[in-house]
Amino acid sequence: MTQNLIVTPSALFFAVALVAIALLLNFKEKIGLEKDMIVGVVRAVIQLTVVGYVLTYIIKVNSIFLTLLMVLIIIFNAAWNAKKRAAGMNNAFWISLLAVTVSTGTTLVLLVLARAIKFTPSQVVPVSGMIASNAMVAIGLCYRNMNTSFHDLRQPILERLALGANLKQASSGIVRDAIKTGMAPTIDSAKTVGLVSLPGMMSGLIFAGVDPTKAIMYQIMVTFMLMAATSIASVIACYLAYPNFYNADDQLI
Amino acid sequence: MTALFTLTDIDFATTERQILHHINLTVDAGDSLTITGPSGSGKSTLLRIMATLLTATNGQIAYNGRPLSEYDPFAYRKEVSYCFQQASLFGDTVYDNLSFPYVIRNQAFDETHALEALSQVELGPDNLHKPITELSGGEKQRVALVRNVLFTPKVLLLDEVTTGLDADTKTIVHHFIDHLNQHHDVTLIAVTHDETEINTANHLITLADGQLEVTA
Numbered sequence: 246m247t248q249n250l251i252v253t254p255s256a257l258f259f260a261v262a263l264v265a266i267a268l269l270l271n272f273k274e275k276i277g278l279e280k281d282m283i284v285g286v287v288r289a290v291i292q293l294t295v296v297g298y299v300l301t302y303i304i305k306v307n308s309i310f311l312t313l314l315m316v317l318i319i320i321f322n323a324a325w326n327a328k329k330r331a332a333g334m335n336n337a338f339w340i341s342l343l344a345v346t347v348s349t350g351t352t353l354v355l356l357v358l359a360r361a362i363k364f365t366p367s368q369v370v371p372v373s374g375m376i377a378s379n380a381m382v383a384i385g386l387c388y389r390n391m392n393t394s395f396h397d398l399r400q401p402i403l404e405r406l407a408l409g410a411n412l413k414q415a416s417s418g419i420v421r422d423a424i425k426t427g428m429a430p431t432i433d434s435a436k437t438v439g440l441v442s443l444p445g446m447m448s449g450l451i452f453a454g455v456d457p458t459k460a461i462m463y464q465i466m467v468t469f470m471l472m473a474a475t476s477i478a479s480v481i482a483c484y485l486a487y488p489n490f491y492n493a494d495d496q497l498i
Numbered sequence: 499m500t501a502l503f504t505l506t507d508i509d510f511a512t513t514e515r516q517i518l519h520h521i522n523l524t525v526d527a528g529d530s531l532t533i534t535g536p537s538g539s540g541k542s543t544l545l546r547i548m549a550t551l552l553t554a555t556n557g558q559i560a561y562n563g564r565p566l567s568e569y570d571p572f573a574y575r576k577e578v579s580y581c582f583q584q585a586s587l588f589g590d591t592v593y594d595n596l597s598f599p600y601v602i603r604n605q606a607f608d609e610t611h612a613l614e615a616l617s618q619v620e621l622g623p624d625n626l627h628k629p630i631t632e633l634s635g636g637e638k639q640r641v642a643l644v645r646n647v648l649f650t651p652k653v654l655l656l657d658e659v660t661t662g663l664d665a666d667t668k669t670i671v672h673h674f675i676d677h678l679n680q681h682h683d684v685t686l687i688a689v690t691h692d693e694t695e696i697n698t699a700n701h702l703i704t705l706a707d708g709q710l711e712v713t714a
Contacts, residue, residue, distance in 0.1 A: 400582075409573070409577075495572070
């Protein structure tokens with residue numbers, strides 16, 4: 246199978262030309278993202294190199310403890326990054342951590358129990374990464390949507406509160422919209438999967454020489470698990486986050 | 499007799515300025531109190547504090563002899579209903595607004611009662627399912643008022659609710675509010691700049707620079 250994979254360090258070095266094209270366009274159009282692009286490229290190279298070696302070790306050792314530790318590190322990083330979208334919301338890290346942990350944990354346990362994947366580091370770690378990163382994006386979108394809505398829809402919220410609505414009733418429309426926003430990318434990509442993009446899992450398996458009819462089964466599984474994970478993460482994050490927009494006297498901040 | 503509201507030394511300040519200074523006021527049940535004063539004098543702030551949408555920086559408010567802090571704020575706000583100046587309607591239709599008071603009380607929508615209330619502010623039954631974008635400013639304000647009183651409150655806090663309305667609509671709103679006060683014992687506390695409302699007030703107070711100036 247591995248004879249299909251021909252990327253080498255020297256091939257990657259020449260692929261730097263692709264980054265140069267992006268940088269050139271950026272300079273020419275005065276977009277001002279050159280620093281972010283270089284930082285992104287350098288970080289990607291360093292992070293992926295480290296992860297490559299770490300995964301090689303974890304797969305070789307095949308220890309439950311190390312596998313779980315790796316999953317926990319992924320979850321922690323996902324929560325930390327999701328928190329950055331919360332724009333100073335109280336407890337955003339803990340809310341994100343709970344949302345990512347429950348969504349990743351539930352999905353992972355169901356996949357293992359259904360025997361869709363085996364509890365081996367080579368399967369559990371990449372699948373956890375996929376789930377947690379999608380949950381992270383969903384939570385980030387939820388936070389951003391809630392911040393905007395609580396700011397822009399201040400008057401209708403006040404009207405509801407003045408009528409005697411409790412915080413949940415006053416916020417229900419905003420919470421619903423934020424959950425929708427969090428799940429939208431997953432639903433959109435589920436609708437166009439195979440038509441617009443051949444997603445990561447499927448592409449990886451086809452690259453590695455797996456029969457595409459087998460690869461699609463994995464991709465279908467991934468689509469299902471991401472739907473579950475992003476919905477669980479969005480619901481938990483939104484329902485725990487909305488009370489932060491009110492003070493102890495149940496007034497809109 | 500215990501006053502319905504007793505405000506003692508109410509102060510309110512933001513980080514920028516002091517809005518209310520030592521407000522002392524009593525309001526009896528069934529009263530119709532009019533609060534007037536120049537723009538920025540703290541009238542709306544005082545009303546919002548009484549509605550528990552804001553909390554006084556200092557001082558005490560007692561409602562029915564008990565401090566506001568002892569009340570469940572959601573139950574209190576159902577009983578002491580605050581109506582905004584230029585109320586904004588939410589959702590898509592008039593129905594979305596008039597059904598909301600039922601939703602928050604876990605009760606089924608009473609269409610007959612809602613239509614009757616709409617007719618009292620001279621809005622016909624065809625308005626119930628009208629999109630809110632098709633309503634004029636006066637119609638929106640009347641729908642908002644009906645939304646506040648579908649479950650008759652004990653107190654109605656009116657924040658310049660007739661501002662910007664034409665003379666006919668003002669008359670309709672005044673009749674509706676007066677009816678609530680005279681026939682349903684709803685205590686009215688209204689903030690206004692309107693000369694007619696000031697001249698016909700039963701009980702008038704004036705706020706200037708956040709201080710209570712005149713009691714007539």
